[in-house]
Amino acid sequence: MTKELLEKYLNNRCTSQEVEEIILWMQQQSFFSESKKLGEIDWQHFKEDDVVSDEKLDSLLDKIHHKLNIEEPRTVQIKNNRLLHWISKAAAVILIPVLAYLLYTISENNRLTNQITTVTIDSLEVIAPVGSRTVVELSDGSVVHLNYGSRLKYPQNFLGESRGVALTGEGYFEVAHNPDKPFVVNTGRINIRALGTVFNVNAYSESNCISTTLIKGKVIVEKTKNNGNIETIKELIPSQHVEYEKNTGVVRSSLEQVEKYIAWKDGKLVFENESIDQVAKKLSRMFNVEIQVDKGVKEYKYTVTFVDEPLFQILELLSVATPINYRALPRIKNPDGTFSKQRILIERNKQSQTKLN
Incomplete structure (x- = not known):
């Protein structure tokens, strides 16, 4: 064990392998005389006259090791408050990495013993930046396409x-089949549960609507109630599109051509009889702009497909x-x-x- 590795741990910069090494050292070797020398070096550097003697420091460390390695874990937990009281007094003047490490170990006993497990299940987050789409392959073989400005958290x-997994924004999911372990997309209020299937989820935080479109297979749309129970909202069949309104809880379902809901993953922007307000919202999200629509043009609707067109080119075509x-x-x-x-x-x-007038 080295002083550098201990300092690296205290600054939360260790790899999972290094954390394992430190835990093993503490359990088996931290009470050896060689390990005490790590603390004694810093003690000589920081000690002040007539504050505490080297003998008291050595006795203090022995008591700590006695608490950690001799007594049963339950006894250590019961006496933690008293132990921390006299350790904290010494820590005010004994500024050594070993003592700080041991203090942290006592006060965070449960977290320390689970450090390696926590590292292995830590979640990751992928963000699709504005103006581009992102593809993520998960550890089970599932593939997720993320639309502009979307976020996906996963272990x-x-x-x-x-x-x-947790989704904010829009994602196209190609789920690897596993009948023993369902795949669940959490959108905050709504979960979409599948075994192995292909579906699209639109759940932007600024939108009042969460929608799911099933391409193939089967998915179940669920809602978590206030009491924690799960309520099934809808079981989808292929080509079915379901929308859930956040503010009212109203659910709408329809069978239709799904192309307009999933064309975005291929760089297409499809509008089918959509109002200019809906067009403006999609363009705003896609190009990270604010589009304000005057009430004098609210009645216009559009049926058109754009393929990787720049914003002002799209606006020009709409004006034509x-x-x-x-x-x-x-x-x-x-x-x-x-x-x-x-x-x-x-x-x-x-x-x-x-001219109209």
Whole structure:
């Protein structure tokens, strides 16, 4: 054991293998005279005259090791408060890594013994940046496509009775089949449970709607009630699209062509008789802008498909199809020196309005 490795642990920079090494050292070797020398070096550096003697330090360390290695774990827990009281007094003047390590071990006994397990199941997070899509392959072989601005949290390895992930945004899931361990997508209020299937989930935090579209296989849409019980909302069949409204709890279901719900993973933007408000929301999310729609053009709807088109090209094509005009508004400089999002106003084309009158 080295002083550098102990300091690395205290600063939370150890690998899982190094954590295992430190735990083994503490359980089996920390009371050896060679290990005490690590503390004595720093003690000589930090000690002050007439505060505490070397003999008292040595006695203190012996008492700590006695508590850690001789008594039963339950006894240590019962006497933790008294032990921590006199250790904390000594720690005020004994600034040594070994003592700090031992103090941390006593006060965080349960967490320490589970350090290695915690590292192995630590969750990861993948974020699809604005303007691009991301593909993630999970440890079970499942593949997830993430749409613009989406986040997926998942464990390095799936433990327990299910394979759980958390989604914010939109994801297209190709789930590896495992009848013994269902795959569960958590969106905050709604869970989508599957065994091995292909489906799409749209759950952006700013949207009032959470939707699920099943391509093949079978999924179950569930809701966690206030008492913790699970309520089945809908069991989907292929080509079925289900929407859940957050504020009302209303559920809508339909059988239709699913292409418009999943075309985004192939770089397509599909609108089928969608209002200009819906178009503006998708474009805002896709290009990280704020699009404001004037009430004078609310009635316009669009059926069109765009393939990897830039924002202003899309707006130009929309203005050709309907009598609208768009313009970029000046950005506002924030107090920290950054600028606000690009804002775009869509309004009725004034020339077209004049002709109508």
